Amino acid sequence: MIEIERLSKSFETAKGTLHPALADITLDVPAGRFLSILGPSGCGKSTLLYIVGGFIEPSSGSVRVEGRPVTGPGPDRGPVFQEFALFPWKTVKGNVRYGLDVQGVPRERAEERVARLLEMVHLTGYENFYPKELSGGMKQRVAIARTLAYEPAILLMDEPFGALDAHTRRILQNELLSIWERDRKTVLFVTHGVEEAVFLSDSVLVLTGSPGRQKALIEIDLPRPRVRAELLLNRRYQEYVIEIERMMDSGQMV
Amino acid sequence: MKVRALLTLPGLPPLASVAFLLAVWQAASLALGQSSFPPPIEAFRALPELFRDRETYTNLAASLARMATGLVLGLAIAVPVGLVMGRSQRVTNFLNPILTVIYPIPKAALMPIIMLWVGVGDVSKVLVIFLGVSLPLVYHSYQGARAVDEKLIWSAMAMGTGPAARVLRVILPSALPEVLLGCRVGLAMALIVMITSEMIARQSGVGNILFNSLDMALYDNVYAMIVVLAALGFALDLVFEQLRRRLTFWAETSLDPVALLKEAAA
Numbered sequence: 001m002i003e004i005e006r007l008s009k010s011f012e013t014a015k016g017t018l019h020p021a022l023a024d025i026t027l028d029v030p031a032g033r034f035l036s037i038l039g040p041s042g043c044g045k046s047t048l049l050y051i052v053g054g055f056i057e058p059s060s061g062s063v064r065v066e067g068r069p070v071t072g073p074g075p076d077r078g079p080v081f082q083e084f085a086l087f088p089w090k091t092v093k094g095n096v097r098y099g100l101d102v103q104g105v106p107r108e109r110a111e112e113r114v115a116r117l118l119e120m121v122h123l124t125g126y127e128n129f130y131p132k133e134l135s136g137g138m139k140q141r142v143a144i145a146r147t148l149a150y151e152p153a154i155l156l157m158d159e160p161f162g163a164l165d166a167h168t169r170r171i172l173q174n175e176l177l178s179i180w181e182r183d184r185k186t187v188l189f190v191t192h193g194v195e196e197a198v199f200l201s202d203s204v205l206v207l208t209g210s211p212g213r214q215k216a217l218i219e220i221d222l223p224r225p226r227v228r229a230e231l232l233l234n235r236r237y238q239e240y241v242i243e244i245e246r247m248m249d250s251g252q253m254v
Numbered sequence: 255m256k257v258r259a260l261l262t263l264p265g266l267p268p269l270a271s272v273a274f275l276l277a278v279w280q281a282a283s284l285a286l287g288q289s290s291f292p293p294p295i296e297a298f299r300a301l302p303e304l305f306r307d308r309e310t311y312t313n314l315a316a317s318l319a320r321m322a323t324g325l326v327l328g329l330a331i332a333v334p335v336g337l338v339m340g341r342s343q344r345v346t347n348f349l350n351p352i353l354t355v356i357y358p359i360p361k362a363a364l365m366p367i368i369m370l371w372v373g374v375g376d377v378s379k380v381l382v383i384f385l386g387v388s389l390p391l392v393y394h395s396y397q398g399a400r401a402v403d404e405k406l407i408w409s410a411m412a413m414g415t416g417p418a419a420r421v422l423r424v425i426l427p428s429a430l431p432e433v434l435l436g437c438r439v440g441l442a443m444a445l446i447v448m449i450t451s452e453m454i455a456r457q458s459g460v461g462n463i464l465f466n467s468l469d470m471a472l473y474d475n476v477y478a479m480i481v482v483l484a485a486l487g488f489a490l491d492l493v494f495e496q497l498r499r500r501l502t503f504w505a506e507t508s509l510d511p512v513a514l515l516k517e518a519a520a
Contacts, residue, residue, distance in 0.1 A: 055408045073411040085405035089427045089504045099413035130504045150413055 002029040002052060002154065002186065007061035008211075009047050020211035021047045025061070027205065027214070031153070032184045036197035038244065039207030039215075045190045046158050048212070052188060053079050053156050065154065075103065078152030082159040084139040086131040092118070092142050093127040099150035117145040120179065137168035144176070154186040161196070173199060174228060181225050194248065198222075198240045199231060206247055216247060290473050297477035304478050310463065314482075317459040320376055321448045324383025328440060331384075332391035333433060337425055339392070340399025353392065361386040362450035374455040379448070386447035387440035394436025398429025431505045434498045441494055445487050 007025040010018040021044035029035050037045045050056045052063050054073040063070040065077065079085075086095050093114055100110040118124050121141040131139055140160060147155065160176075161169040177200055180187060191197050197204045198220055206215040222237055231237045276294050283293040304310050339346045361382050368378045402425050410424045426433075452461025460483060467475035 050408075053408070053412065055411070073408065075412060075414045077412060079405075079408060079412050081405045081409070083403070083405060085403060085409045087406065087424070087427070088506055089430070098410075102410075102413045102415050102419070132504065132506050146409075147412075152412075 001031050001066060002027075002188075003064040003067075004028070004048075004052070005062050005064075007048070007051065007063065008059050009044065009051065009056070010059045010211075022051075022058075023211040023213050025212070025214055027217070029186060029188065031186050034180060034187045034189065034200055034202045036189045036191055036201040036204045037207065038191060038194065038197050038204055038248065039212055040209045040248065041192065042210045043207045044210065044212035045207055048207075049079075049156050049158050049188055049190050052154075053077050055079075075099070075150050076152055077154045077156055078147035078150065080140075080143055080147050080155065080157045080160045082162045084131070084136075084143045084163075086139055086142055086146070088131050091128050091130055092123060092134070095131070095142055096146045096149050099146060103150055113149060114145075117149055120148075121145045121175070135168075136164050137172060140164065140172060141175075144179075148179070152185070154188070157187060157189045159190055159192070162191070169196075170228070176200070177226060194241055194244050198237060198244065199226065199228065204240075204244060206244060218244065289471075292473050292477055294477075296474045297481055300474035300478035301481065304475060304482070313459050313463050317448055317452065317461070320379050320451075320459070321383055321444045323376075323380045324447075325387055325440065325444050327380070327384045328387035328391050328444075329437070332388040333395045333436075334421075336392040336395025336433075336436075337399040337421060337429060340396045340402070340429070341421075341425060346396070353389065356385075357389060361447055362454065365451055365454045369455055374457055378455060379451040379459075382451045383444050383447045386443045390439040390443060391433075391436045394439070395429060395433050398432030398436075399425055401432065402428040431502045434502060438491070438494060438498065441490055442487065445483070445490070449483065 004025055004027040007022060008020070009022040010020045013019050025048060037048060039045045047056070051058050052065075052070065054070045054077070070077075087098065090098065096114045096117055097110055100113065105113070115124075118127065121144060123138065123141055123145070126134070126138065131142070134142065140163075144160070161172050164172065173196060180200075189197070189200060201220050203220060204218045206218065207213065208215045218240070220240060222231065222234065222240075279294045283291050335349070339349055364385065365378065365382050368381055372378045372381065406428060407420060407424055410420055415423065448459070449461040449464070452459035453465050456462045456465060460479065464476060464479045464483075467473075467479065
């Protein structure tokens with residue numbers, strides 16, 4: 001359970017004035033829920049994620065995870081970034097193992113878990129490759145495996161497929177969905193893709209433009225396991241997409 | 255066609271550049287016609303003599319030992335300082351004025367003062383070498399640490415990596431390509447300051463032989479020693495570059511300008 005209460009964040013600009021990025025967000029995310037955060041660029045949706053991660057501090061308000069206030073990053077909340085953020089000096093295996101080594105997982109168990117995760121993200125055989133030798137999609141698979149390796153209860157995904165081509169993105173969306181439907185972690189998923197959000201999520205939080213305020217929280221009542229080809233023909237899926245797109249377009253200056 | 259094939263041999267340009275240098279030297283020496291500027295042949299003729307003398311080896315060893323000590327001290331102190339500066343605005347604000355003041359002072363100019371404090375022995379020389387190598391090391395380590403992707407650090411923090419381990423296991427390796435670039439500059443600096451320090455505080459070392467020969471008007475020896483120093487600098491750089499490549503082969507973009515040129519040509 002994540003409890004976000006009256007959360008606001010302002011950044012100091014180069015001129016010394018305060019720029020409000022997030023304003024007054026209050027939200028509960030029950031355990032095991034897949035929540036997408038949607039909004040125009042600059043609405044502070046990534047900022048919200050970073051605050052939950054404990055990477056930056058809020059200006060006011062608080063975040064609690066399992067009842068405990070967030071004061072910094074911790075292995076209960078695993079981030080996945082758009083830019084992959086792999087350690088370039090480590091191999092695929094070295095990257096996925098890193099967190100396990102830090103946590104002091106015994107060598108044999110770590111090896112075993114790394115092998116299992118690499119199999120899950122279809123990277124068996126690439127253990128000794130370095131990140132610079134991989135495509136964008138493969139890098140993001142490594143990053144996801146690296147985060148899943150230390151078994152965080154919550155995944156914080158910051159536009160994880162934003163830097164990938166449409167084809168790779170679709171494949172990774174499907175893979176993420178099947179991984180998630182197996183172990184049902186709590187996921188906060190920042191994106192600006194409406195279809196992506198509806199396809200993956202239990203609920204979608206729509207934010208307004210800068211500063212980001214809550215505009216709506218929409219429950220996505222679609223059956224699981226979800227299959228893309230079926231959803232595209234599903235009337236309710238189409239209506240969700242249209243409703244949210246309309247909501248995002250209204251009152252928006254482009 | 256055959257000439258073209260010869261011209262594209264990889265070893266040719268460096269050989270040609272050495273030959274060109276020797277030719278200019280020969281021509282200049284002939285034109286000036288002074289005993290203080292012997293032609294290259296004379297200098298090379300003095301080389302075997304120089305290396306028959308055991309003194310040469312002990313002096314060379316003494317010089318290299320001081321240079322290595324200064325470098326190691328620089329690596330141990332300047333690199334961590336630069337890395338911390340790169341991650342902390344407060345430390346940068348504190349140290350920057352000091353570094354800016356020290357920067358334009360030729361380190362050899364401090365030698366007489368340092369000699370007053372600690373004498374003419376090894377300590378003063380090692381100290382100036384250390385000062386000489388420190389600035390490029392601090393600067394490049396600072397740049398490297400500053401450019402570390404925030405999200406790498408965040409990822410490591412989320413896994414439970416503590417502050418000390420973060421510097422050692424994330425910031426240092428991330429900054430390594432840039433740090434090693436500083437080391438390359440530092441290596442050249444160390445060689446330069448090594449000679450000048452021995453020139454000022456003459457006791458032992460390559461610089462000592464060089465300037466004693468100069469005093470005794472043994473010009474062939476002076477130039478032979480310069481050749482030895484040039485070869486030493488070249489060899490050290492060659493070895494270091496091999497090491498640097500080995501340590502940073504994983505880097506996304508090569509910081510080596512020559513390698514970049516090669517890529518652009520391909």
